[in-house]
Amino acid sequence: MKRRLLLAGSAALLAIRPAQATPVQVAALIRDLVGGAPLTQGNMKLDLPVMVENGNTVSVTVSVDAQPGAVHSLHLFAEGNPLPEVMHFSFGPRAGLPRVQTRIRLATSQTVIAIAQMRDGTFRQDSVDLLVTLAACID
Amino acid sequence: MVRVLLNAPKQVPKGQPFNVKLLISHPMESGQRRDAMGMAIPRHIINQIVCKLDEEEVFRMNLFPAIAANPFLVFSATAEQSGTLTITFTDDNGVEQTETTPVEVV
Numbered sequence: 133m134k135r136r137l138l139l140a141g142s143a144a145l146l147a148i149r150p151a152q153a154t155p156v157q158v159a160a161l162i163r164d165l166v167g168g169a170p171l172t173q174g175n176m177k178l179d180l181p182v183m184v185e186n187g188n189t190v191s192v193t194v195s196v197d198a199q200p201g202a203v204h205s206l207h208l209f210a211e212g213n214p215l216p217e218v219m220h221f222s223f224g225p226r227a228g229l230p231r232v233q234t235r236i237r238l239a240t241s242q243t244v245i246a247i248a249q250m251r252d253g254t255f256r257q258d259s260v261d262l263l264v265t266l267a268a269c270i271d
Numbered sequence: 272m273v274r275v276l277l278n279a280p281k282q283v284p285k286g287q288p289f290n291v292k293l294l295i296s297h298p299m300e301s302g303q304r305r306d307a308m309g310m311a312i313p314r315h316i317i318n319q320i321v322c323k324l325d326e327e328e329v330f331r332m333n334l335f336p337a338i339a340a341n342p343f344l345v346f347s348a349t350a351e352q353s354g355t356l357t358i359t360f361t362d363d364n365g366v367e368q369t370e371t372t373p374v375e376v377v
Binding site: 188189190200210213214215217218219220221222223224225226227228229230231232233234235236237238268 | 288289290301303322323324327328329330331332333334335336337338339340342343344345346347348349350
């Protein structure tokens with residue numbers, strides 16, 4: 133019943149915060165982002181370790197095989213975190229290579245998904261399944 | 272004011288991509304944790320970073336609690352002429368801070 137309430141609407145989502153996001157929530161976020169545009173696997177790389185010792189700081193690199201200027205934005209989602217959104221990153225006119233490196237938190241073993249929005253309106257996706265030994269967000 | 276390291280090459284070739292590193296000293300309190308009394312610790316994160324080269328935007332980033340403490344970022348930029356690289360970031364309290372570094376095109 134609780135799960136149905138959570139799925140019922142965003143108001144319910146805010147009222148009762150789940151311990152973890154679900155793949156369903158992430159799929160909904162991606163659907164909102166992509167709309168009806170074509171979404172293909174590959175031609176981009178989400179670089180994350182498959183075995184993560186410490187979920188408090190995990191180095192992640194997202195890169196797209198494309199010319200500078202061909203990528204509009206990058207989006208990162210973590211299915212097993214309490215809040216599934218990790219970052220939204222949009223490139224401006226002075227951006228160089230479509231490549232970004234940062235450090236993120238991972239609450240548990242899960243799938244991390246990266247989406248690249250291209251200037252031509254298409255989308256690319258890459259994901260990594262990983263194991264987290266020491267979880268973030270506990271204390 | 273928080274401590275910021277913004278590291279760009281002193282000289283860059285015209286039109287060639289160059290890497291810039293950014294490290295901000297910030298706890299990025301996620302809002303998910305509780306203190307010893309069981310009270311929720313309020314969220315306090317940097318939620319937006321905007322980078323410009325003179326007046327033109329390099330990138331704009333929205334951050335969420337899943338970004339690790341002391342946000343670290345490596346990104347790429349290109350310059351057609353010498354200018355100033357500016358990083359502006361905003362935290363949950365609405366505090367805005369700006370860091371700059373000169374970039375010389377050779």
